[in-house]
Amino acid sequence: AQSVSQHNHHVILSEAASLELGCNYSYGGTVNLFWYVQYPGQHLQLLLKYFSGDPLVKGIKGFEAEFIKSKFSFNLRKPSVQWSDTAEYFCAVSYQTGANNLFFGTGTRLTVIP
């Protein structure tokens, strides 16, 4: 069965620290990859997505992610976090064959300390 793993459940960083959140997915063919963010009290918002092409994808608010096909990974990075980045981050995958619905990881809670 398709699955998505996010290795870090809770990450605590100081402002200006660099961030990398891991995401691995199970093989199931050609994939579309997403990172969504859920700020406290707000709904899920799309940070960035990968469908094809350049495996280094830039999203909103200075986030980027790299698709490494050989490792089935799509890690999220930000060089310098801010207090406002405190949120829960979800990696999601859809498989281009089949129904194409989203499979989500369990989420990583990021707390940024001012």
Add this chain to the structure above:
Amino acid sequence: KAGVTQTPRYLIKTRGQQVTLSCSPISGHRSVSWYQQTPGQGLQFLFEYFSETQRNKGNFPGRFSGRQFSNSRSEMNVSTLELGDSALYLCASRRGLGQETQYFGPGTRLLVL
């Protein structure tokens, strides 16, 4: 352009009752998906509707059902509520069924007592 809207935002029900949740997609979007979010299970796919037809279904019991209307609005129904159905129910819409980004609504928080 208005985003995905869901009503009601909060709901309290008791075991055995049934509940209907509503979702209005972004204008021009014809696909609506429903997800359940709980602390223990995370975000899990319930079903997707496109052009009034269920296109895909997740691994949930038959108590969970849905439908879509000709204006793409969708409703989700849960019958014979159980305590474990307490969750945030999220609706997402996208333009079609291909490589399209799903945009999420704020969710309906359901508490079953």
